Amino acid sequence: MVIKESFEKARQVYEKWGINIEEVLENLQQVSISIHCWQGDDVKGFEADASELSGGIDVTGNYPGKARNAEELRQDLEKALSLIPGKHRVNLHAIYAETNGEKVERDQLEPKHFENWVNWAKKIGIGLDFNPTLFSHEKAADGLTLSHPDPGIREFWINHCIRSRKIGEYFGKELGTPCLTNIWIPDGYKDIPSDRLTPRKRLKESLDKIFSVEINEKYNLDAVESKLFGIGSESFVVGSHEFYLGYALQNNKIYLLDTGHFHPTETVSNKISSILLYSDRLALHVSRPVRWDSDHVVIFDDELREIALEIVRNDALHKVLIGLDFFDASINRLAAWVIGTRNMIKALLYAMLMPHEYLKQLQEKGNFTERLAVMEEFKTYPFGAIWDYYCEKMNVPVREEWLKEIQKYEEEVLTKRQ
Numbered sequence: 047m048v049i050k051e052s053f054e055k056a057r058q059v060y061e062k063w064g065i066n067i068e069e070v071l072e073n074l075q076q077v078s079i080s081i082h083c084w085q086g087d088d089v090k091g092f093e094a095d096a097s098e099l100s101g102g103i104d105v106t107g108n109y110p111g112k113a114r115n116a117e118e119l120r121q122d123l124e125k126a127l128s129l130i131p132g133k134h135r136v137n138l139h140a141i142y143a144e145t146n147g148e149k150v151e152r153d154q155l156e157p158k159h160f161e162n163w164v165n166w167a168k169k170i171g172i173g174l175d176f177n178p179t180l181f182s183h184e185k186a187a188d189g190l191t192l193s194h195p196d197p198g199i200r201e202f203w204i205n206h207c208i209r210s211r212k213i214g215e216y217f218g219k220e221l222g223t224p225c226l227t228n229i230w231i232p233d234g235y236k237d238i239p240s241d242r243l244t245p246r247k248r249l250k251e252s253l254d255k256i257f258s259v260e261i262n263e264k265y266n267l268d269a270v271e272s273k274l275f276g277i278g279s280e281s282f283v284v285g286s287h288e289f290y291l292g293y294a295l296q297n298n299k300i301y302l303l304d305t306g307h308f309h310p311t312e313t314v315s316n317k318i319s320s321i322l323l324y325s326d327r328l329a330l331h332v333s334r335p336v337r338w339d340s341d342h343v344v345i346f347d348d349e350l351r352e353i354a355l356e357i358v359r360n361d362a363l364h365k366v367l368i369g370l371d372f373f374d375a376s377i378n379r380l381a382a383w384v385i386g387t388r389n390m391i392k393a394l395l396y397a398m399l400m401p402h403e404y405l406k407q408l409q410e411k412g413n414f415t416e417r418l419a420v421m422e423e424f425k426t427y428p429f430g431a432i433w434d435y436y437c438e439k440m441n442v443p444v445r446e447e448w449l450k451e452i453q454k455y456e457e458e459v460l461t462k463r464q
């Protein structure tokens with residue numbers, strides 16, 4: 047009752063600005079976030095002879111109860127999804143293949159190794175996205191994959207990426223929604239290179255081979271993800287921002303921006319409008335870098351709101367494929383998913399509740415005083431009341447009530463895992 051009353055009062059406040067709340071909630075309900083499965087098991091995967099995590103990324107923490115197999119991971123994801131308003135997607139990596147304990151090399155992976163994931167996705171009515179895994183493997187031990195000087199190693203990873211796109215195609219066909227298959231590679235050097243061009247030429251050639259295999263975009267969409275540095279690739283990363291932006295634009299591929307892959311004062315929010323002028327699609331890995339690409343859980347901070355504002359005010363919700371990418375093993379892993387995903391949705395709602403046309407006009411007229419004043423006042427408008435109502439309407443717990451569900455699940459399920 048209090049929720050409805052607060053909502054009605056808040057609605058009137060926003061409607062004075064011509065904001066139609068029904069329309070806003072309708073639009074928000076259509077948004078599908080791609081939730082990364084790897085938060086659930088610290089990016090370990092379930093390969094028969096799984097290697098240690100490599101590729102210049104790291105997970106810290108030892109909170110009990112991580113998923114030990116695909117069934118547990120699906121169970122955890124399902125629980126988390128039940129606490130997040132809306133219908134979302136799940137993003138898989140190749141290391142989450144199910145091979146019945148048999149060692150299947152990554153360049154031999156097939157759709158059948160993801161059949162359980164597809165059946166599960168069908169059962170709960172969601173789409174799947176995919177990523178080839180070019181790390182945590184002996185053939186990536188020196189930190190080089192698609193740009194490796196050894197043609198045999200390049201060939202192995204090229205075939206893995208082609209196989210991955212086929213798996214993406216299978217997801218798209220089975221689930222009736224195109225799979226975004228995203229290629230991220232760790233390739234780079236610890237110290238200053240004596241030649242930047244040659245590895246980049248090799249990466250370009252490898253990508254050309256991977257994408258020479260035609261796959262209908264109705265089923266699979268291709269993305270490439272850039273990076274600035276990693277652990278062990280502090281001085282040089284082959285697949286940099288300029289490299290992949292150029293590649294994606296020239297080859298009609300989707301460029302993926304990870305919010306942790308830029309200089310500390312450089313923001314992804316400031317890149318969205320520029321890229322959308324030259325490409326009709328863009329993908330995101332929303333993460334939270336703390337001093338480095340630390341992949342902290344996404345919080346409702348200034349940059350998250352700014353990203354959401356850029357998507358909403360530029361009418362780009364259908365152009366930007368929003369995915370998440372964080373992994374924190376120091377807190378309950380399901381809570382991490384719920385906090386990060388609810389924040390992403392909350393930020394989009396916040397952005398939808400702004401008088402964008404009016405604010406744009408103020409800027410055009412050079413009225414920067416009123417622009418700043420109105421933007422600041424909207425920060426304390428009763429947006430929380432609309433969010434609470436939305437959660438209730440979508441049958442998910444309101445405010446921190448969801449935490450009780452997680453605590454119960456932790457007690458009944460997670461603590462039983464050794």
Ligand SMILES: C[C@H](O)[C@H](O)[C@@H](O)C(=O)CO
Nearest residue numbers: 084089103177230304371
């Ligand atoms: C596991 C992910 O694919 C990986 O985090 C990648 O997307 C990335 O961001 C590497 O820094």
Ligand SMILES: [Mn+2]
Nearest residue numbers: 271304331371
């Ligand atoms: Mn990423």
